Amino acid sequence: MTSTTPPVRPSGAPAAGPAERAAALDAADPLTRFREEFVPSADVVAYLDGNSLGRPTRASVERLARFATEQWASRLIRGWDESWYELPLAIGDRIGETALGAAPGQTFVGDSTTVILYKLVRGALDARPGRTEIVVDTGNFPTDRFVLQGIAAERGATLRWLSPDPDAGVTTDQVADAVGPETALVVLSHVAYRSGYLADAEPITRVAHDAGALVLWDLCHSAGAVPVTLDAWDVDLAAGCTYKYLNGGPGSPAFGYVRADLQAALTQPIQGWMGSDAPFEMGPEYAPHTGVRRFLSGTPAVVGMLAMQDMLDLLDEAGNVAGSDAVRDKSVRLTGFALDLVDELLVPLGVRVASPRDPARRGSHVTIDHAAFERVIPRLWAQGVVPDFRRPDGLRLGLSPLSTSFAEVQVGVEAIRATLLDETASP
Numbered sequence: 001m002t003s004t005t006p007p008v009r010p011s012g013a014p015a016a017g018p019a020e021r022a023a024a025l026d027a028a029d030p031l032t033r034f035r036e037e038f039v040p041s042a043d044v045v046a047y048l049d050g051n052s053l054g055r056p057t058r059a060s061v062e063r064l065a066r067f068a069t070e071q072w073a074s075r076l077i078r079g080w081d082e083s084w085y086e087l088p089l090a091i092g093d094r095i096g097e098t099a100l101g102a103a104p105g106q107t108f109v110g111d112s113t114t115v116i117l118y119k120l121v122r123g124a125l126d127a128r129p130g131r132t133e134i135v136v137d138t139g140n141f142p143t144d145r146f147v148l149q150g151i152a153a154e155r156g157a158t159l160r161w162l163s164p165d166p167d168a169g170v171t172t173d174q175v176a177d178a179v180g181p182e183t184a185l186v187v188l189s190h191v192a193y194r195s196g197y198l199a200d201a202e203p204i205t206r207v208a209h210d211a212g213a214l215v216l217w218d219l220c221h222s223a224g225a226v227p228v229t230l231d232a233w234d235v236d237l238a239a240g241c242t243y244k245y246l247n248g249g250p251g252s253p254a255f256g257y258v259r260a261d262l263q264a265a266l267t268q269p270i271q272g273w274m275g276s277d278a279p280f281e282m283g284p285e286y287a288p289h290t291g292v293r294r295f296l297s298g299t300p301a302v303v304g305m306l307a308m309q310d311m312l313d314l315l316d317e318a319g320n321v322a323g324s325d326a327v328r329d330k331s332v333r334l335t336g337f338a339l340d341l342v343d344e345l346l347v348p349l350g351v352r353v354a355s356p357r358d359p360a361r362r363g364s365h366v367t368i369d370h371a372a373f374e375r376v377i378p379r380l381w382a383q384g385v386v387p388d389f390r391r392p393d394g395l396r397l398g399l400s401p402l403s404t405s406f407a408e409v410q411v412g413v414e415a416i417r418a419t420l421l422d423e424t425a426s427p
């Protein structure tokens with residue numbers, strides 16, 4: 001890991017303060033120029049919620065306007081034949097290549113993560129007849145747990161709950177102990193939404209396979225920020241958001257991944273015409289498409305898929321100009337700097353670090369806990385400092401490698417300190 005420690009100063013010189021260190025880190029950052037590619041917000045001084053909603057790129061603002069006039073207004077219905085019909089798979093392939101380590105023909109875009117989870121879990125259960133157990137962890141995102149609870153009730157399946165350390169995540173040993181001949185599927189988040197814990201995807205996938213189970217990874221907090229190599233890890237299924245680190249915009253449709261050799265065996269429960277063999281034949285019976293298109297259902301959200309392409313361009317460009325590790329390296333430096341400042345400025349006020357300190361086990365956000373954060377956060381938002389709150393007492397700093405600066409982290413943590421001091425001062 002690259003250290004965030006500032007250069008050693010000649011003896012006797014005062015230690016560099018947070019702002020000076022942030023400036024030095026920004027000056028040395030090989031990705032610093034990418035920040036100019038995002039639209040600034042007039043009233044935000046520190047945007048620290050890139051893991052919930054990524055900022056718009058300048059290119060996306062132009063692309064959306066151009067689409068309205070040059071595509072929608074002028075091509076009208078002809079647009080479907082010319083390019084729109086293929087977009088869910090064409091953009092799926094691009095996400096696969098740039099952010100998932102997935103060869104073409106395995107990734108699609110469509111629906112929300114919630115709906116894709118539902119489709120893939122249902123398909124996986126049917127592909128493991130006779131096995132009735134799904135392994136999931138109690139710290140998984142609510143929608144994952146709710147979808148699984150619904151499917152368990154619908155299909156008579158049993159959920160086997162893993163209980164990770166609340167501030168950490170699921171380990172390979174926990175999964176190895178839980179899976180067995182009854183296990184159809186293991187559903188886990190690669191980066192935990194609350195703690196930011198980064199799971200060991202490859203060995204966990206292997207131990208599930210050893211028991212004959214399939215594995216579905218939720219990649220919402222990984223795609224675009226953390227290295228993912230689905231093909232190399234031999235992952236079966238994955239799903240994830242595009243509005244976080246892929247900057248697709250509010251409600252942009254999610255992606256799903258189904259490994260090529262599983263596709264023919266996997267049926268999905270929402271049989272719609274867009275996933276059928278020949279949508280425009282308007283035939284009497286549904287026959288699923290033979291490829292990854294079979295996981296689509298209805299008309300794709302074309303407008304919602306536009307913006308993510310610009311972030312994929314930037315991620316590719318960052319890899320080309322600064323090296324394939326540059327995005328992860330920046331993410332590790334940002335979260336490392338955030339933790340350094342938290343230790344220095346917030347831990348003395350009673351704040352507790354709720355994210356892994358080992359950078360190898362950490363995604364691109366850092367969570368800190370304090371009982372007063374629920375009251376502090378609205379006051380921060382009013383000052384243009386924007387982290388988010390996760391119950392019961394967590395403040396998340398979501399640091400997006402191409403758009404977040406070290407200065408934003410410093411401004412944010414100093415604002416948290418000032419507001420917390422004020423909020424907890426005796427009357």
Ligand SMILES: Cc1ncc(COP(=O)(O)O)c(C=O)c1O
Nearest residue numbers: 112113114141143189193218220
């Ligand atoms: C880990 C995780 N899974 C799933 C979701 C839900 O996705 P959606 O609301 O797009 O279905 C989110 C965020 O909302 C998330 O953080």
Ligand SMILES: Nc1c(O)cccc1C(=O)C[C@H](N)C(=O)O
Nearest residue numbers: 051052053141193194220251390
């Ligand atoms: N999807 C969201 C929304 O529609 C509104 C507010 C926040 C979100 C989020 O993405 C939350 C996020 N998945 C989380 O990790 O908490």
